[in-house]
Structures are given as C-alpha cells and as structure tokens.
Amino acid sequence: MQSVIEFLASLAPTSLMPVAVLLLAAGAAAVAWPMVVAKGDRNDVKRRLKVDQGPVAARPEPVQKKNSGVVREQAVKRAQEFYAKSDPENVARLRLKLIQAGYMEPRAVGMFFLIRFTAMIGTTFAVFVLNRWMASPDATMTSRWTFIILSGAAGYFLPGLVLTQKVREKMREYRNGFPDFMDLMIVCSDAGMSMEAGVERVSKELAKSYPSLSQNLQLVCLELRAGRSLDDALKALADRLSLDEVRSFATLLQQSKELGTSLSGALRVFSDEMRHKRMSLAEEKAHALPAKMSVPVVVCILPVVLMIAVIPIIVKMTAH
Secondary structure, three states, X not given: OHHHHHHHHHHOOOOOHHHHHHHHHHHHHHHHHHHHHHHHOOOHHHHHHHHHHHHHHOOOOOHHHHHHHHHHHHHHHHXXXXXXXXXXXXXXXXXHHHHHOOOOOOOHHHHHHHHHHHHHHHHHHHHHHHHHHHOOOOOOHHHHHHXXXXXXXXXXXXHHHHHHHHHHHHHHHHHHHHHHXXXXXXXXXXXXXXHHHHHHHHHHHOOOOOHHHHHHHHHHHHHHHOOOOXXXXXXXXXXHHOOHHHHHHHHHHHHHHHHOOOHHHHHHHHHHHHHHHHHHHHHHHXXXXXXXXXXXXXXXXXXXXXXXXXXXXXXXXXXO
C-alpha cells in the first residue's frame, strides 16, 4: 500500500484531481457493469410473453421510471447472485439476519450488498473531495490517503452496524410482545379454539401493538395453510425471531401433545414464567441504574459542588 501511495504521489505531487477522476470512473464502471450485463439476459419465455401481450401490454407508464426500476432490480439480482456464489455461508447468515430485522423480501440480500458498496464508494469520494478542499497544507500524502481509506472502510461497515441495531430493536419488541401473545393464546384455548385458529386470531389482535410480531405470526398461519406441521412452523418462527422463549414454546406444545396434558394449563404456567422473567430483567436494569449514574455524577456534578464549596474560602484567604 505504501508503494502504491508513493507511486500516485510521484505522478501528481501537487494535484490529486487525476486520482479523483480515476476513482470516480472505477466506481461508475463497477456500478454500471451489472446493468450492461443485464441487457442481454432475456430468455425465450420472456420474449414469447412480450409478443403475446401485443397491444394490451401498452400502458401509459413513464418510460424512465420503468427503465430505472428494471435496472435497479437487475443490479440487485446480479449482486445477490455474485455474493451467493462467492460466499454462500455468509449470504445465508446475512439472509437470516435480515429476516430477524424484518426485511423478508427475497431481494433483501442483494439490496444490502448494493447499499454497502454504494456507501463505501460514496463515503470514499466525499471524504476525498473534502480532504482535497479542507485538508491542512502540512498534512502528508500518507496521512491523507490513510484517512480516505479508513473512511471508506467505515462506510463499508456502517450498513452492518445499522442492521445489527435494527435486529436488537426487533428482538426487544418480540421479547416484550410474546407474553401478551401467550395470554391471548390462553384465552383462545379456554374458548375451545384450536392452536392454528388461535394463532391466526392472535396475529390479528397484535397487529397494532406489535406489528412485526404479528407479521411473523401471519407467516406461521400461511405455512400451516400450505401443509407444514405446527412444530416445524414454530421452529421456523423461533429462527426468525431468534428468541429462546419461542423454542421453549414449540417444545412445550410438542410435549403437551405427546403426554396428553392440558394445553391451557401448560400455556398459563409458561406465560407466568415469561412474565416473571421479564420482571426480573426490569428489576436488574433498575438495580444497575445507580452504578451507571455514578459516572456522570462524579464527572459533571461533583466538580461543580467542590468549586462552590472551595472558591469562597480561596477568595477570603486571598483578600486578607
């Protein structure tokens, strides 16, 4: 890297504009490459469909908007296929993480990689321009390029940090809403409803208070309608929510079926345990609050108190 920087510095010791143009051209070529490749990707089925539609398919849609949508979809598709072939395990983990964050579209992985690449290129170019205009004249070429490279790396990892924060927010919502889901399931079980009908009913009731949890429960209902077993659907729900409580709930239902015990009683006991666990977590945070508040108290309040107590004494001593 040092040799590359020295080579670029020797090419243009007084101006970095050619390097900026080179980086901009490289970024534009990388972004435009999937679009160019996607032009010839039309199979015979698409051609027949296009011919069979005839004049009916002609609609007064804006051509520019349609073309931009097709280009974006093709770019996302190409990015997803490229990373799926290069590192399938990482793509599978990222797909699960996106589902846990609430992004369940099939093209979410490709969109994430496209956003990450755009953020890296955009951050690098923006910092390069700012460094060109606002950098100190005493700064060396090595320090400037180090700052630019570190900024590009920060732009590359920023979407991952945002996604992790999104997953934490969703997990907090799931953990807060699952005890309410259990209580409503107890009411449905006492009313004589089956487990499948109860899940469908509860998913509609939780749509306003916990929309993400309601969406995942509706997916469970769709899987059950498609012929999937309840145990497999709940295990898939546990993977999407990434909660141990959901896995325990699936195990509870399976054991209740095998042993023939009362389902409403088992749900009631499990709901009480979950509420007790949530209350224990709240109490733990409350007890940890004084220790956390000691740092800002010592840093911000204690110096002011000492100044108020000591300054009058210093003034009286200096007056005499």
